[in-house]
Amino acid sequence: MTTIRISLLISLFSILGLSAQETETPKPKTNTISQQFEDLLENSNNFQDYKVVKLNSLNKLIANTADSISVFKTQITELQQEITAQQQEINTLNNTLEETKTTLDQTRSEKDSIYFLGIPMSKGGYMGMMWGIVAVLALALVFFIFRFKGSNAHTQEARKKLADLEVEYDDYRKKALEKEQKMGRLLQDERNKAVKSTKK
Template sequence: MKKILILIFPLFLFSLNATAQDSIQVIKNSLNDQLTETFEKSNSYQEYKVIKKVKLATLKRNILDTVAALEKNINSQEEALGIRNKEIDSLRKNLNDTKQNLAISKEKEDGILFFGTLVSKVTYNTIMWGIIIVLLAISGFLFYRFLNSHKITNAAQLKMAEMEIELEDYRRNSLEREQKLRRKLQDEINKNRKG
């Protein structure tokens, strides 16, 4: 049994080596070259080509291997393409998020919260200067009214003082007249008593 194994084992290695060389040779040749070689080395019978079964099987195996390798390559490229598409979609999403965040940041940078509402700095400045101008106008109007009413009050106080002086003069004059009339009345009473 050992002798048989010893004899079969080198044959097995030789056939494996020969098959490996065939497959290496097949790999070196393209399918087109292999088809051309098979067609050229085949025999002709009337209008038919006779191809050896071994060559046909080898060609079939090589074609199937090539197709399998190409399919595997296509699948791996499709997977890589799918991964790249996912990465591109992820990057696009990140880019859109970044753009939105940038727009929000610019809006916040260019804006001011005013009564809970985000307004642009230009609008805020316009509102503030408008309020300041309105307040200055109201203050100016009230100051003018104050000065005007102060003048009127001063004029009224001056007239009142003049009227008080006139009233005092009138009282004094009335008192003097009254006193003169009482004297005259007393003088008349005294004349009538004497006379």
């Protein structure tokens, strides 16, 4: 008997709550889902520890929630596509940066190096080699200058000796010519004496 009374009371309150909600028909707010939940709870009737909710309002909230979820999914998909595009752009920029760094390193290497006989050399090595060549050539020049001076001294000495020898030869030739002339005169004198003696 008590159970029947409780059931009747519950049914009565439910009918009264539904009729009261139908008479009020508040305008639903087209706000956020959380706001719509708050509105639904505010517009529902209380029964003990329960809330009596209109089925139409609940269905509308479910539909709005589904629409919001669909919109959120679309936004998430668009954001994911945007993130993917940005990641691809970042990768492209990173690749371009790496290529730029490689090109810059090659340019610096080419700038800091000099090709000598087709062999790439650093500027320091090239300068060292060139100064080494200059030093070797300078030493060779000094060596040849000393050799030339020595040879020139020998040549001057040889020329002097040759001049002295020519002077001595001229003296010898003059003396020999004088001696030959003297001998010729003596020979002629002897011939003359022999001719005279034969005539007597």
